[in-house]
Amino acid sequence: MDSRKGDTVIARDTYMNQIIPFIDTEVIKVLSGVRRSGKSMMLELIQDYLLKEGVLREQFIQINFEELKNEQYLDYHRLNTYLETEIEKKNLKTYIFLDEIQEVDSFEKVINSLRASYNDNVDIYLTGSNAKLLSGELATLLAGRYVQFEIYPFKFTEYLEGKKEIGIEKSNQEHFQSFMIEGGMPFPVLQNFSYQARVSYLTDVYSSIILKDIVERENIRDSDLLRRLLNFVLANVGRTFSANSVVRYLKNEGIKASVTTVVNYLGYAVDAYAIIPLKRFDIQGKRFLKSEEKYYVVDHGLRQAIIGRNEEDIELVLENIVLLELKARGYQVSVGKTNQYEVDFVAEKKVENGLDRKYIQVSYLLASSETREREFRSLKEIDDNFDKLVLTLDPFTSDSDGISHLNIIDWLIKE
Structure with a gap:
């Protein structure tokens, strides 16, 4: 599979392999993710796949609701009339691709009506930039009848492919050094931008996330407070903090904010996929803790553009x-939390033969025996048989006590 920007072709098989089993089923396919992460590209990929399977292009209906020419269809009655007219006219199974569907108020009524009226004669794909897309009435109307795929910016292997396609040849290590600064937003990855041009583009993306997906959608009055709060989160990715500590920080900056406001604003940013919250999990007690969360940014290139210091x-x-x-x-x-230490990540997913779980520590370099002991000790306390990994940028790695020590670049490249 490949994804195009101009003539550039980028593989996104990680997502296509997840989506393909649901193609040509009655299940509504929902692709969600932060603005400009490549959701529209994924719709092109799906269409490419269908064309190769013998579907005709005239069986497609595609609408991007951020394009001015489609403004009339922001009214859900008009949208429904248009789609039903086109479906009847085609007299073939119809594949419907609705991009940034959250722009249409009450769109869920249209989707539910199409599903009920045409059953397996339509195959519907939606994209959206807000997690609330799958809350409320849509979730109620389509309970058990949709599947969600979260689309993220390019990961490192996709970044490598993009740079190769536009003719930038470097070693994997050199590319990784650039990736840490540039991030994975598809458009700038596929351009030979200067540093300043890339920062300008990513700053505009960041501003549009704040304005369109948070301020306008949530009717926020104090956009300056929101920006300062998100800048704090970007500066402190991976660090534990509480809403109370953020309120104290803002107070020291001369800004008044309540705990409730901070919690709400963080929630809005999570809904817009700008930041990713991680709960803390007690590994021994096998339960989630209610104490402080950690937050990460959906693209580290955005962090560099706004904060710098990557x-x-x-x-x-x-x-x-x-x-x-x-x-x-x-x-x-x-x-993860053990008795007295923290594990950077506990990763789980269901697989055919049960549960795939990994415990992962991430460090820059194991430059001393003390650093090595610190990174390995929390994993040594875990007494189950799931994979335990320490990921670093050390060129030479050494396993210990059943714990695998891997180079991060090698791990990213190995699917």
């Missing part, structure tokens, strides 16, 4: 990269 904060950025890779691979991820 190279200086390399350990935090490496954690962020590993988390995004795990999410793209379909894992549910939490922060």
Whole structure:
């Protein structure tokens, strides 16, 4: 499978392999993720797959609700009339692709009506930039009749493919150094941008996430407070903090904010897929803890554009990269806690023969025996037989006590 930007072709098989089993079923396919993460590209990939399977292009209906020419269809009655007219006119199975569907108020009524009226004569794909897409009435109307796929910016292997396609040849290590700064937002990855041009693009993306997907959608009055709060989160990815500690920080900056406001604003940013919260999991007690969460950013390139310091904060950025890779691979991820130590990530997903769980520590380099002991000790306390990994940028690695020590770049490349 490949994804196009101009003539550039990028493989996104991680997602296509998840989506293909649901093609040509009555299940509504929902692709969600942060703005500009490549959801529209995924719709193109799905169409390419269908064309290769013998489906005719005239069987497609595609609407991007952010395009001005489609403004009339933001009214759900008009949208429904248009879609039903086109379906009847085609007199063939129809594949419907609705991009950024959250722009249409009450769109769920249209989707439910199409599903009920045409059953297996329609195959419906939606994209959206807000997690609330699958809450409320849509979830109620379509309970058990939809499947969600979260789409993230390019992971490292996709980044490598993109740079190869536009003719930038470097070693994997050199590409990884660039990836830590650039991030994985598809459009700038597929351009030979200068640093400043890339920062300008990503800053605009960040601003549009804040304005369109948070401020306008949630009717936020204090957009400056929201920006300052998100900048704090970006600066502190992977660090534990509470709403109370954020309120104290803002107060020191001369800004008044309540705990409730901070909690709400963080929730809005999570709903817009701008940041990713991780709960803390007690490994021995096998339960989630109610105490402080950690937050990560959906693309570390956005962090560099807004905050800078990715190279200086390399350990935090490496954690962020590993988390995004795990999410793209379909894992549910939490922060682990043993009796007295913390495990960076506990990653789980259901597989054919049961449960795939991994315990992962991320570090820059194991430069001393003390550092090595620190990174391995929390994993040594875990007494089950699931995979235990320490990921670093050390060129030479050494396993110990059943714990695998891997180079991060090698791990990212190995599917």
